[in-house]
Amino acid sequence: MKRKLSTAKCTLITAFLLLLLLTAACGAPAAAPPASPPAEQPADAEPAGDSGEPDGPSALPEKLIVATNAEFPPFEFITEQGGGALGEYDGVDIMLVQALAAELGLEVEISNMDFDAIIPAIVSGKANIGIAGMTVTEERLTNVDFSVPYWVAVQSIIVPSGSDIAGVDDLQGKKVGIITGFTGDIALSAIGGIDLQHYKKGVDAVMDLNNGRIDAVVIDSPTAHKLIAGFADLSAIDDDPAFELESYAICVAKGNEEFVAKINEALQKLIDDGAIEAFAAEVDARL
Numbered sequence: 379m380k381r382k383l384s385t386a387k388c389t390l391i392t393a394f395l396l397l398l399l400l401t402a403a404c405g406a407p408a409a410a411p412p413a414s415p416p417a418e419q420p421a422d423a424e425p426a427g428d429s430g431e432p433d434g435p436s437a438l439p440e441k442l443i444v445a446t447n448a449e450f451p452p453f454e455f456i457t458e459q460g461g462g463a464l465g466e467y468d469g470v471d472i473m474l475v476q477a478l479a480a481e482l483g484l485e486v487e488i489s490n491m492d493f494d495a496i497i498p499a500i501v502s503g504k505a506n507i508g509i510a511g512m513t514v515t516e517e518r519l520t521n522v523d524f525s526v527p528y529w530v531a532v533q534s535i536i537v538p539s540g541s542d543i544a545g546v547d548d549l550q551g552k553k554v555g556i557i558t559g560f561t562g563d564i565a566l567s568a569i570g571g572i573d574l575q576h577y578k579k580g581v582d583a584v585m586d587l588n589n590g591r592i593d594a595v596v597i598d599s600p601t602a603h604k605l606i607a608g609f610a611d612l613s614a615i616d617d618d619p620a621f622e623l624e625s626y627a628i629c630v631a632k633g634n635e636e637f638v639a640k641i642n643e644a645l646q647k648l649i650d651d652g653a654i655e656a657f658a659a660e661v662d663a664r665l
């Protein structure tokens with residue numbers, strides 16, 4: 379576990395630079411001041427980059443059974459009239475897992491479930507890979523292994539216009555919508571003194587906020603901006619220093635180091651060649 383944590387730390391800077399590119403690409407506000415663009419790595423652009431080492435027969439599953447919760451635009455959502463990247467499913471993660479599967483030579487099957495069912499599905503083997511804009515946390519690392527991070531986000535506070543809430547400190551005693559099991563839930567539960575209102579879907583929390591039933595919603599920033607897009611009276615506060623940067627990664631069952639290595643190799647390629655950034659732009663155009 380120690381090794382994985384430090385791997386995650388090493389890649390954080392790359393992921394953070396990626397965020398700057400991605401947020402620029404999808405129009406979401408940057409979580410930090412502008413920085414220089416990431417260094418290009420043209421050497422990695424060669425098509426056949428395999429080191430040629432043989433794989434153990436059990437390194438890869440027969441197909442990728444993907445646990446997700448398709449209620450989290452722009453990462454995964456269900457398209458109303460179909461026409462998504464994979465049947466009714468669309469989003470950056472859906473495109474990412476398809477590209478990953480293509481790299482690994484595997485088929486993809488999406489298994490949509492509640493967010494808090496994803497890790498149990500991985501642990502029990504009902505699914506062999508989880509991708510859901512999932513933040514790497516110490517607690518989750520006790521149950522699953524994570525890939526290298528591919529995105530960095532922060533929590534946003536969504537408020538109605540004219541709200542007296544300007545940051546986390548103003549949430550004391552307020553009715554705040556959070557989504558059960560999300561990192562926003564974990565962060566606000568740790569603070570205490572906030573009247574937490576639990577929802578299963580971000581969209582339902584935002585509806586209640588718009589109807590005046592709650593005072594604020596806390597959810598990941600890229601999703602916050604997608605969810606408020608149709609509501610003229612809602613805005614998002616993205617820069618409260620009380621919230622730490624979060625890295626999204628893919629989770630798998632513990633203990634299959636070869637599978638993680640294969641995923642990381644393919645994922646790193648997609649990060650380095652700008653594919654994830656391109657997926658974000660494509661999804662943005664469809665949303």
Ligand code: ARG
Pocket residue numbers: 446447448449450453454493509510511512513514559560561562598624
């Ligand atoms: N990043 C947050 C977390 O890991 C929220 C992820 C929600 N993802 C979803 N597909 N519903 O807790």
